[in-house]
Amino acid sequence: MTAPPDYAVTLEWEDGRTADLSVAGDETVLAAAEREGLGLPFGCLTGACATCTGQVVAGDLVHRREPRALKPRHLDAEYVLLCIAVPRSDCRVRVGAAIQRELVANPWK
Amino acid sequence: MSDADAPHDEHDDHAGHDHDHGDHAGPGYSTPQAAIEESEREQLAYVMGLYVGTDVDAPDFLGVVDVDPDSPTYCEIVDRVEMPNRGDELHHFGWNACSSSCHVEGLERQHLVIPGQRSSRIHVVDTKDRRNPEIIEVIEPEEVFEYDLSAPHTVHCIPDGEIMLSMLGDADGELPGGFLLLNDDFEIEGRWDPPGEVEMNYDFWYQPRQNVMISSEWAAPQTYYPGFDLDDVEAGKYGRKLHVWDWEEKEIRQTIDLGEEGMIPLEVRFLHSPVSTHGFVGAALSSNVFHFYEQDGEYHADKVIDVEPREHDDWDMPVPGLVTDLLVSMDDRYLFFSNWLHGDVRMYDVSDPANPRLADRIWAGGNFGPRNPIEGERDVFGGPQMLQLSLDGERLYWTTSLFSTWDEQFYPEEGKQGSVMLKADVNPRKGTMELDQEFMVDFGDLPAGPARAHEIRWPDGDCTSDVWM
Numbered sequence: 070m071t072a073p074p075d076y077a078v079t080l081e082w083e084d085g086r087t088a089d090l091s092v093a094g095d096e097t098v099l100a101a102a103e104r105e106g107l108g109l110p111f112g113c114l115t116g117a118c119a120t121c122t123g124q125v126v127a128g129d130l131v132h133r134r135e136p137r138a139l140k141p142r143h144l145d146a147e148y149v150l151l152c153i154a155v156p157r158s159d160c161r162v163r164v165g166a167a168i169q170r171e172l173v174a175n176p177w178k
Numbered sequence: 179m180s181d182a183d184a185p186h187d188e189h190d191d192h193a194g195h196d197h198d199h200g201d202h203a204g205p206g207y208s209t210p211q212a213a214i215e216e217s218e219r220e221q222l223a224y225v226m227g228l229y230v231g232t233d234v235d236a237p238d239f240l241g242v243v244d245v246d247p248d249s250p251t252y253c254e255i256v257d258r259v260e261m262p263n264r265g266d267e268l269h270h271f272g273w274n275a276c277s278s279s280c281h282v283e284g285l286e287r288q289h290l291v292i293p294g295q296r297s298s299r300i301h302v303v304d305t306k307d308r309r310n311p312e313i314i315e316v317i318e319p320e321e322v323f324e325y326d327l328s329a330p331h332t333v334h335c336i337p338d339g340e341i342m343l344s345m346l347g348d349a350d351g352e353l354p355g356g357f358l359l360l361n362d363d364f365e366i367e368g369r370w371d372p373p374g375e376v377e378m379n380y381d382f383w384y385q386p387r388q389n390v391m392i393s394s395e396w397a398a399p400q401t402y403y404p405g406f407d408l409d410d411v412e413a414g415k416y417g418r419k420l421h422v423w424d425w426e427e428k429e430i431r432q433t434i435d436l437g438e439e440g441m442i443p444l445e446v447r448f449l450h451s452p453v454s455t456h457g458f459v460g461a462a463l464s465s466n467v468f469h470f471y472e473q474d475g476e477y478h479a480d481k482v483i484d485v486e487p488r489e490h491d492d493w494d495m496p497v498p499g500l501v502t503d504l505l506v507s508m509d510d511r512y513l514f515f516s517n518w519l520h521g522d523v524r525m526y527d528v529s530d531p532a533n534p535r536l537a538d539r540i541w542a543g544g545n546f547g548p549r550n551p552i553e554g555e556r557d558v559f560g561g562p563q564m565l566q567l568s569l570d571g572e573r574l575y576w577t578t579s580l581f582s583t584w585d586e587q588f589y590p591e592e593g594k595q596g597s598v599m600l601k602a603d604v605n606p607r608k609g610t611m612e613l614d615q616e617f618m619v620d621f622g623d624l625p626a627g628p629a630r631a632h633e634i635r636w637p638d639g640d641c642t643s644d645v646w647m
Contacts, residue, residue, distance in 0.1 A: 082233075108235030111265045112296030112403070113328070114319070117351025119404035119583070120231050120265065120296060137351055137400040140407075166233045166593075170586045173405035177495035 076156040080107065081126065082165040092156050097133070098123070099151040102164075109151060110166045116153040122169040123151045128160020143172055205287040206277025206639055210450040210508050210646060213277065217569040217638050221246040222308055225599065226268040226632040227258065227621060230296060231582035232593050234627035237261040238268040240292060240303055240311065241631065243599065243619050245575070253619050259311050261301060266294030267582060270633045272333025274302075274341055274362070278386065278645040285339050287639060289314075291360065293330030293343060295581075296403065298322045300330060300343070302364045308637050315364045323349040325369055327358055329399040332381045337647060342370055344379050347399035355379035355398075371428050378417040381445050384425050386647050387452045391423040392470065392477070394443040394459055405583040411463070416442050420459060420470060422477045434479045439464045445503055445642075449510040449531070452646040456531045458482075460501035460515055467501060467515060469531050482534050483526065485517055490545055497545050502580055503564050505641050507571040511606065512537065514565055518580055519588060521547030521561035525574075525604070525611050537609035540602050543578060551600065552618045558598050559591040566634035567641045571606045575599060577621075579630035596622025597631035 078090045078098055092101040099121055102109045112120030119138035125147040136150045148171075151164070207213040223243040229236045242257035261268070274289035275282070290303040290311070300322065302315035322328060327345035336342050339362035346355045354377045357370035378395035385391070395417020396402055401410050410416060418440045422432040436443055441463035448457035455472035459479070467483035487496035499517035506513055506528070513526045513534060521544015526534040541547035544561025551558055560578030567574050578597045579585050585592040599619035602611040622628040635643065 108233070108264075110231050110233065112230060112267060113298065113351060113399075114265070115328075115349075115351060117328075117347070117400040117403055118296050122404075138404045140409075166231055169231065169404070169583065170590070173407050173583075173587055175587050176406070176408040177497065178493045 077159040078156055079161045080164045081161060083167045094155060094157070096155060097152055098130070098154050098156065098162065102151070109164055110169070111152050114152045116150050119150065119169055119172060121151040122148055122172060123154070124148050124163040124168055126161040126163055129157040130154045130160060130162070131157055148172065202280050203283035204280045204285045205275040206280040206644055208280055210510070213569050213639065213644065214508050214571070219570070220568055220573075220636045220638070221249070222637055223566070223575065224290060224305070224635045224637070225577065226271060226292070228268055228579070228582060228630040228632065229626065230265055230267040231586070232627070235264070236626035237264045238266045238294070239629070240268070240290070241621070242309060242311065253617060255619065255621070255624065257310055258624070259303060259313060261294070262313070262316060263297065263299065265297050266299055267296035268292055268632065269295040269581070270332050271635065272341070272643055273335050273635070273639070275339060276335045276639055276644045278337045278647055279335065279339060281647070282338060285362070289364070290635070291333045291341050291343070291364070293333065295329060295331065298328045298330060305637060317364070317366060321366060322358065325358060325366065326373065327356055327369070329355070330358065331379070334382065334384065334643070334645065336384065337386060340367065344382050344393065346379050346396060351399040351403065353377045353398045375430055376421055378419070380417065380443070383446045383448045383457065384645060385448045385452070385455070386425060386645065388455055388472070389425045390455070391425045392446050392448070392457065393421045393423065394446050395419050396442060396444065403583065405587050411441065416463065418443065418461070420446070420479055432477055434470070434477060436461060436468060436479060439466050439481050440468060440479070443468070447504060447506045447642070449506055450508055450644070450646065451510055454510065458504060458506065458513055458528070458531070460504045462500055462502050463498070465499040465501050465517070467504065467513070467534070469534070471531065480532065482532065485520070488520060488546060505565050505567055507567055507606065508569050508641050509571060509606070512571065512609070514567060514574055516562040516565055516576060518544065518561045518563045520544050523562035523565065523574070523576060523602070525609065527609055538611045540611050540613050542600055542613060551613055552615055555618050556598070556620060556622065557591075557595065558600070559595060560585065560589045560597065562600070564633045566636070567604070569636070569638070569640065572604050574602045574604050574611065575634055577631040577634060579632055582630060585630065592630060594628060596620065596624070596628030598622070599631055599634070
């Protein structure tokens, strides 16, 4: 069996900072970021909590298991859970704690 | 009658009861009144500190806060016990033993059991050196998932040295939740309840002499973890029920649907007196407080306090109070609860628990309280949230964070600037409270960055942990 190829994943924070990662096709973006000590936010590591939410700007990522924390409207808007997301091409992803905040708003304000 | 005697309509079935208050060789106090009389003033507070869900690259921590006014480090976080991993969301925590085991010789209230709400990791911290506690044991999430449980919330020590945790989800963060038991060596013993006995779970309080436990409902972790979505309320994904358990048989004997006025019942507080069958639960979303009680062999729950939503110039809809925490004083005379979105903490006389009487309230932070409740000190964003009362009932403390993702929706500054811990001086004889202008613990000023702060506990037990046999 051949090893999956590595993909170039660019992380983009809200403050303009970026980082380039080499992510294997069987490795989650979060695991690769942790390996590089980049300090992305995360919580449950199973796809239930959305703490690690990113947003795909370009390229393809797939979830290894059901992304239970994301609703259809989030998936339509290209949000991904980096703890269970693996790349299928080179990609650019918006990351950092600010992305999770975009999922829900104050419903009364 | 002592202060701890039950207020009305209970009969004391102490006759023939095998719990002799003279036989006190273990942790805690023989009665709630003994806790008031024998305890020393709190000198240290243990407080949950959080970085989860922020860009601060640091783990959550157990904060040790100096609350001794005679100390040179008064109001300072004198130690931080960092968890070994990031991403936990430390939230609620509890002791390995309390007054329910006061008959167990050799057992001590020495270890804190600190779960990660998001990670499902469970930490055990030894507080033998109170100012310098240390982690001695970590139960990894994978071990918890083996029991098809996740999202640990409330920790109660139960009689004879075991520890019980409410678990809000299954291994996938879906329903059903349940209860997990640890033995006195801090190893997982198994599930306390039969799988599927309860669907939604949240907080619980047991009253062993009455052979009863009451549990409440939040939602599936996958529902509340990402934040609060009104669509989920409309889809029936949030709880509104209380479950009355047979404590010995470990099964639900009655479920009370609190209805539309009882949405998201969170903290459950029985009165401390072991002969009482009364208690209170706060329905967070409906912003109501319910009184529950036993009558003719059944439990009932009545709405006794209704917090009206308030108009706010910057909000499209009236602002709900959001009753997020409540506690009962050790003498069972007063109920305190927080309106996290409004920004006030209230004190009610509950000497007649069916008819609470507003005694006093304090405004600090929130959407209607002063942004600078302590003159000359930093801004306060979140309203009063997690409460803790001194055992003598004379000092009420609180922190201002609810839950990382929910903070982001309602008080985005809470994460950016960090939480505070505030204190009110309480006069239980007069039924009054006054904000202490000399007390503020700033969780915004820490080496790694601003932190949220959540639950508070005292080394010698407190009003939200101890249960009496």
